[in-house]
Amino acid sequence: MPVRRRRSTALAAAVATATALGATALAALGGATTASAAEAPLADYELTWGIKQSYRTYVGMFGSFTASEGAGQAAGNGAFTFTDGTGTYDTTAHTVDLAFRGRLVSASAAHHFEVTLTDLRFDSGAGEITADVTTVDTSGATPTKKGDDVPLAEVAVTRTMTDMATTLTTEAGEYLGSDGYAGAAGDPLTVVKKTPPTTEPTTGPTTGPSGEPTTGEPSKEPTADPEPTDPQTTPATREPSPTASTSASPSAPATTAPGTTAPTKGEIADGTLGWGVKESFRAYVVGTVAKGRVTVSGGATQAAGNGAFTFKDATGTYDTDADKLTATFKGAVNFKGHESGGSYSLDLTLSNLKATLDGGTGTLSADVNSLGTQTKGVVLADLEAKSGDLKAAQDVVTVDGVAATLTAAGAKAFGDFYPAGTELDTVDLSVALSDDARLPDGGGSDTSGGTGDGSGTAGGSTGGGTGTAGGTGSTVGGTGTTTGGSLGGGSLASTGSDIPGPALGAAAGVAVVVGAGAVYATRRRQAQGQSAE
Structure with missing residues (x-):
């Protein structure tokens, strides 16, 4: 068996312990082996x-x-x-x-x-x-x-x-x-x-x-040294991306007066939509391949640590008897990366998000601005809720964890970066049915003026002030992966750092990075031509 390498301090401690124990045992057993x-x-x-x-x-x-x-x-x-x-x-x-x-x-x-x-x-x-x-x-x-x-x-x-x-x-x-x-x-x-x-x-x-x-x-049992029952070093584990629903505060009593509950159908008074698009895409944009940034505007916010987005000020209609809901949300998010000579091969803005549910299934659409060309009402994802029932509690309908699956049109909007059928981040919806209804506290925190590398306005986005995200050290992604911070602002494709080019050498590694950008740029321009109005 090959000799395995050990950290010098751990090895020294093990040798010292073994020596002391061996000497004691030899004395007690008259020289018998203690292994x-x-x-x-x-x-x-x-x-x-x-x-x-x-x-x-x-x-x-x-x-x-x-x-x-x-x-x-x-x-x-x-x-x-x-x-x-x-x-x-x-x-x-x-x-x-x-x-x-x-x-x-x-x-x-x-x-x-x-x-x-x-x-x-x-x-x-x-x-x-x-x-x-x-x-x-x-x-x-x-x-x-x-x-x-x-x-x-x-x-x-x-x-x-x-x-x-x-x-x-x-x-x-x-x-x-x-x-x-x-x-x-x-x-x-x-x-x-x-x-x-x-x-x-x-x-x-x-x-x-x-x-x-x-x-x-x-x-x-204790390992290298006696520790308290609770480990002193807690491994980083992924927390759910904060959204309007997952970080909702405890339900508060409705402010509506007794007997003034909303009718079973009518106009939506307000609402929020929490959606991260796709965690791997967010991380890719701010990582060391695209070297870009994520920017929210128009009232949208992003959770800390390059987290999920919250879109607000919903308008639309509802029918709780028929389990139907149509809601449009304000705010925009821009993904920008692969900069060369002041221009970007990746410049994608999603705005005017619209969610529809009918008996638990529906769609999620958005206006898509890709490299300066806008296409309205692109159906990005098919939605499937855990239940088909739309039940109001204190004049608020909340539907959490709605599964979102990328459509063929959505795949084109992302330049075929992901194939149709790809699982996207889940969608969380909360809509108020009356003016006095109290929505759960939104989970996204406005990252305006954050520590990302860019401060520009989201290309093609609408609304007011902008915010940036993606440069902060944070814990995101699967099972305890730290991104940003010590890795210079993010990761490739999911969480973490750097684009690996195993066994390719430095020159080939550069070619991989350039090639990835070129492929993405080509796909984006193809998608632009196919989806432009």
């Missing part, structure tokens, strides 16, 4: 780690993942799971050293890379994840690169070994294709025993018949 007494065998463990969401999104956009031989991937380009973990538990230091089955290949024929991870290992004493890594440039421009026990991430180990924060290493950047990964927050790591023990652990330092540590499951 078997200090270590108990472990089996049937499972490791779940997504590496980094931006990396998964990048590969998913231009290629695919193949998990086999014991590895799997969660639906929706989610995190990876490696199974059949075996290893040892140090009953004195309370640390585990586990190796897992599974083979994971990320590949893109378009960008000529193939990265294979095998023999994934977790060492709580060293506080690291390692793997055997092979990168191949399928164009043959650069030689194949192989490494055994490559340290991919440092781990903030906790007692429970769940949702542990990870930090990607310099080696991770070298093998995954982007130096920007070094020091970046990776996805959280979870290591659990898949099959529960058949017997309860006993007290004392011995091991039971199953060979499991009887001083307690490793996930419940």
Whole structure:
């Protein structure tokens, strides 16, 4: 077995502990070996780690993942799971050293890379994840690169070994294709025993018949050093993007007088729509590929951390008996990126959003301004609510978590950046049926004057003052991925940083970035010609 690399401080502590314990045991046992007494065998463990969401999104956009031989991937380009973990538990230091089955290949024929991870290992004493890594440039421009026990991430180990924060290493950047990964927050790591023990652990330092540590499951024992029951380092986990509905304040008594409830149908008095468009698109725009910004105007707001948008001042009609609703909202959002010589290959504004529901299904449309050409009333998404009933509470109808699926027209509006049928961010609706009805507090916070890199007005947008977003350090995206801040303002395609160009070298990496922009620009201009009025 190849010698695995460990962090020097963790190794020194482990050596010191082993030396002290070994000397004591030798004195007590007359020189007998202590290795078997200090270590108990472990089996049937499972490791779940997504590496980094931006990396998964990048590969998913231009290629695919193949998990086999014991590895799997969660639906929706989610995190990876490696199974059949075996290893040892140090009953004195309370640390585990586990190796897992599974083979994971990320590949893109378009960008000529193939990265294979095998023999994934977790060492709580060293506080690291390692793997055997092979990168191949399928164009043959650069030689194949192989490494055994490559340290991919440092781990903030906790007692429970769940949702542990990870930090990607310099080696991770070298093998995954982007130096920007070094020091970046990776996805959280979870290591659990898949099959529960058949017997309860006993007290004392011995091991039971199953060979499991009887001083307690490793996930419940201190690791490198004794910690409080609650971990001192809490891994970053994704919070739901704040919208008008998800961050709603507790319901307050309606201000309408008794007996003055709104009729079952009529004109909408007010309302808000919360929608993030698509989280991966927001992150792509402000990331190191598009190097752009997101700007809200006309009364729209954006939640902190490049979050979701809130559109306000709804007008329209409702019929709660027929479960029908049509609402149009004020505000605009502009996505701008891929700047060259003062012009942008990506300049997309969505305004005048309109949502319709009839028995739980409907559409979401908007006026689309792409590169200066406006098309009104583009149906961007098909909507499907969790329930077809439209029920008013204190003269307010709230419909949360409405599924949104990109239409063919919506795909063209985004320059075929995503194919029709792609799942978009969910939509949250709240509409007031009377002038005195109280809407939930909007979740978006106006980011006017924020720390993004641009302060210009949204191109093609309407309304008053502008706000910018996308330059702040924040936690967004799947399962504990930090973007912005230390990575210079955002990430590619989902969350995180940098566009990786595995095994391509510096020149090829530049070509990837330029090519991505050129492809997007071409698609945008094609869409412009097809959708212009």
